Amino acid sequence: MNRQHITVGLDVGTTKICAVVADTSGKTAEILGFGVSPSTGLRKGIVINIDATVDSIKKAVREAEASSGIKIKSISVGISGAHIRGLYSSGVTGLRGKEVSGSDVKRSMDSAKAVYIPLEREVLHVIPVEYVLDGQDGITDPIGMSGVRLEARVHIITGAVSPMQNLLKCCEKAGFEVSDIVFEPLASAHAVLTDEERESGTILIDLGGGTTDVALFKDGSLRYASVIGVGGNHFTNDIAVGLRITASEAEKLKKTTGAAYERFVDDAEQMEIIQAGGQTRTLPRKYVAEILQPRCEEIFELIKEEIKKCRGCGIAICGVVMTGGASQLNGFDKLAEAVLALPVRSGCPGHINGLKSELRSPVYSTSIGLATYGYEHEVKDAAYAGKVSGLLGILTEWARDKIRNADYFNFNNRKEGGMLCLKSRR
Ligand SMILES: Nc1ncnc2c1ncn2[C@@H]1O[C@H](COP(=O)(O)OP(=O)(O)OP(=O)(O)O)[C@@H](O)[C@H]1O
Numbered sequence: 001m002n003r004q005h006i007t008v009g010l011d012v013g014t015t016k017i018c019a020v021v022a023d024t025s026g027k028t029a030e031i032l033g034f035g036v037s038p039s040t041g042l043r044k045g046i047v048i049n050i051d052a053t054v055d056s057i058k059k060a061v062r063e064a065e066a067s068s069g070i071k072i073k074s075i076s077v078g079i080s081g082a083h084i085r086g087l088y089s090s091g092v093t094g095l096r097g098k099e100v101s102g103s104d105v106k107r108s109m110d111s112a113k114a115v116y117i118p119l120e121r122e123v124l125h126v127i128p129v130e131y132v133l134d135g136q137d138g139i140t141d142p143i144g145m146s147g148v149r150l151e152a153r154v155h156i157i158t159g160a161v162s163p164m165q166n167l168l169k170c171c172e173k174a175g176f177e178v179s180d181i182v183f184e185p186l187a188s189a190h191a192v193l194t195d196e197e198r199e200s201g202t203i204l205i206d207l208g209g210g211t212t213d214v215a216l217f218k219d220g221s222l223r224y225a226s227v228i229g230v231g232g233n234h235f236t237n238d239i240a241v242g243l244r245i246t247a248s249e250a251e252k253l254k255k256t257t258g259a260a261y262e263r264f265v266d267d268a269e270q271m272e273i274i275q276a277g278g279q280t281r282t283l284p285r286k287y288v289a290e291i292l293q294p295r296c297e298e299i300f301e302l303i304k305e306e307i308k309k310c311r312g313c314g315i316a317i318c319g320v321v322m323t324g325g326a327s328q329l330n331g332f333d334k335l336a337e338a339v340l341a342l343p344v345r346s347g348c349p350g351h352i353n354g355l356k357s358e359l360r361s362p363v364y365s366t367s368i369g370l371a372t373y374g375y376e377h378e379v380k381d382a383a384y385a386g387k388v389s390g391l392l393g394i395l396t397e398w399a400r401d402k403i404r405n406a407d408y409f410n411f412n413n414r415k416e417g418g419m420l421c422l423k424s425r426r
C-alpha cells in the first residue's frame with residue numbers, strides 16, 4: 001500500500017482562516033479534511049493582531065485534524081496584500097556544450113535573479129516566462145536544443161518583509177512549521193483555472209473580504225499581478241452605515257438581498273431589516289443595491305486600471321474568471337461582463353477527489369489551491385525530468401545535473417530562495 005504524502009494548505013484570509021488537508025501520494029490529489037474558523041486578526045490581508053490570528057489558525061487546524069484524522073505538523077501558507085509587487089528580469093549565459101543542459105538553464109536563471117531587491121522586500125517566487133536561444137524567443141523548454149547564447153526571462157514576485165515575517169510568526173506560534181509560502185492568486189488559479197485558460201490569457205479576479213487580487217495568466221504562467229485593498233467587507237460596511245444597522249445584520253442582508261446593480265432588483269420587492277435596538281422595518285430591496293452599486297463600480301474601475309496595465313504589456317486577454325467569497329454577490333458577474341467588456345465566468349474548485357460539497361465554493365479556492373499547488377508542480381517536475389533524460393539519453397549527466405541543480409527542477413512558479421533569506425533575517 002502507498003504511504004500517504006500529506007500536504008496542508010492554510011489560507012489566512014481577512015474574514016476566515018481555512019486549513020485543507022490533502023493526500024498527494026496518488027496520481028491525483030485527494031482532499032481528506034478541512035477546518036474553518038473566523039479571522040479577526042487581519043486587515044486587508046495583513047496580520048494586525050498576532051494573538052487573534054494564532055488562535056484562529058489553531059482552531060482551523062484542529063478542526064482539519066479532527067475531520068481528516070491526521071496530525072498536522074507542517075503547512076503551506078498563502079500570502080496576499082497590497083505590498084506584493086512583480087518585476088521582470090532577464091539573464092544571459094553562453095552555452096558551454098553544443099546543447100542546452102540543466103546547468104546552462106540554471107546559470108541563465110541565476111543571472112536573471114541577480115537584481116537589486118531593497119532590504120525591506122523579499123523574493124516570493126521566481127517564475128520562468130520564456131527562454132530566448134540565439135534570438136529565438138518563446139521557448140518554454142530549451143534543454144537539448146542547440147545554440148550559443150541562452151537568455152532566461154523571469155517574473156519575480158516580491159513582498160514586504162514585515163507582513164511576511166508576521167504571517168510566519170503566527171503559523172510558528174500556533175505550533176506549525178511553514179513548508180511553503182505562496183502568493184495566493186497562484187494557489188487560487190490552481191484550483192479554478194483550466195490549463196487552456198492559463199495558456200490563452202485569462203485574468204483571475206479573487207474578490208475576498210479585505211482584498212481583491214488581479215492576476216493575468218498567459219502561456220501557463222503568471223504574467224502580471226496586483227492586489228487592491230478593497231473587498232467584500234467594504235460592501236458590508238457601506239450597507240451598515242447606509243441603513244444604520246449592525247455589521248452582522250448588514251452581512252446577512254448583503255448575502256440574501258444584495259445586488260451589484262440596482263436594475264437587477266424589481267422596484268416592488270420589499271425586505272425586512274432589524275435596526276439597532278431591535279426594531280424591524282420594511283424597506284424596498286432596491287435600497288441595498290443602490291448602496292452597493294457605486295462600490296462595485298469603484299472596484300471595477302480599479303480592476304480596469306489593472307487590466308489596462310496588462311494590455312500595456314502587449315498580452316491579449318481572452319476572458320475573466322472571478323472567484324473569492326465576494327464574487328458571489330448577486331449580479332456581480334453580469335456587471336463585470338458589462339464594465340470590463342470581456343467574457344466572465346465564476347470560478348469554483350471542482351475537479352478534485354474527495355471534495356465535499358461545502359468546499360465547492362469560491363470562498364475555498366485559495367485553500368484548496370494551496371493544498372494541491374506544490375504537489376502538482378512536483379508531478380510536472382518529475383515528468384519534465386523524465387523527458388530530459390529521455391531526450392539526452394545521458395542518464396548519468398542528467399542525474400549529476402539534477403543533484404547539482406535541485407532548485408532548477410522546481411521548474412515553474414515555485415518560490416526560490418526567498419523563504420530561507422526571510423527565516424535567517426528573523
Ligand atoms: N453569497 C455572498 N454574497 C455576497 N458576498 C459574499 C457571499 N458569501 C460570502 N461573501 C463575502 O465574501 C467575503 C469573504 O470572502 P473570502 O472568504 O474569499 O475572503 P478572505 O479570503 O477571508 O479575505 P481576503 O482574501 O481578502 O484576505 C466576505 O466579505 C463575505 O461577506
Ligand SMILES: [Mg+2]
Pocket residue numbers: 011013014208209324366
Ligand atoms: Mg482570500
